[in-house]
Amino acid sequence: MMLLILSEKEARNNNVLILDEFWYHGEAACWPEPQDWMLPWISIDLLNMGDDHSYFVLQVPPQNYMRVVSAHNSSGGTVSQYCYKLGLEAGGKDTVLGYTAMEGFQILFNRSGGWIGFSSSDCGANTHLYGPYYVENSLMNDCQLSKPETEVAVSIKAAQWALLAISxxxxTVLLYLLVPCLKNLYLRPRSTSRRSISKNALFDHELS
Incomplete structure (x- = not known):
């Protein structure tokens, strides 16, 4: 939200007339020629994977978040109007990185490891990559960051719960099947002992 207010203020200082609805994705802003935006750059601090004492910084120019959504042609075939929309918006607790933060970088997606890598690129927008920077305290604790569980960890937990349920x-089924056998084993010695007692009593009776 602070970035939206700063961009809006900067636009007014540079005499760029933009309606309020533009800053909240209500409508596009159009001009007869492409705009060279004199707006602030976005700086995005990202935590290094596996080291919560270091981070690096992505710097994104206004050309990345002031997106051309359409270019209307006049009857003569030339472009008569360039329309722009804001390529970012205020979020909630979580942050989503889209093409606004990725355009102009080389991106490596490591799905199994659960991380994304950034490196400089000669193609696309004029972006900058700085760092890594190191700090003494844990950024996870100081910034109250929650460490997301990777897809592999979630899958392992789900498999563990599934195995527990199957076990x-x-x-239960095995115990249900063993109950009759256990009853037979428990009753068989008692019946055998009763038979032996009866035979001994009969033998004593005949002797007497």
Whole structure:
């Protein structure tokens, strides 16, 4: 939200007439020629994977977040109007990085490791990459960041719960099948002992 206010203030200082609805994605702003925006750059601080004592910085120019959404042609075939929309908006607790933050960089997506890598590129927008910078305190604690669980960790937890449920079900079925056998084993010695007692009593009776 602070960036939106800063961009709006900067635009007014440079005598760029933009309606209020533009800053809140209500409508596009159009001009007869492409605009060279004199607006602030966006600086995005990202935590290094596996080291919460270091971070690096992405710097994104206004050309990245002032997006051309359409270019209307006149009857003669030449472009008569360039329309722009704001390529960022205020979010909630979480931050989503889209093409605004990625255009102009080389991006590596490591799905199994659960991280994204950035490096400088000679193609696309004029972006900058700085760092890494190191700090003494843990950024996870100081910035109250929550460490997201990777997809692999979530899958392992789901598999563990599934195995636990299967084990409980299998154990219940096995116990249900073993109950009759256990009853037979428990009753068989008692019946055998009763028979032996009866035979001994009969033998004593005949002797007497």
């Amino acid at each position: 409980i079900i299998a154990g």
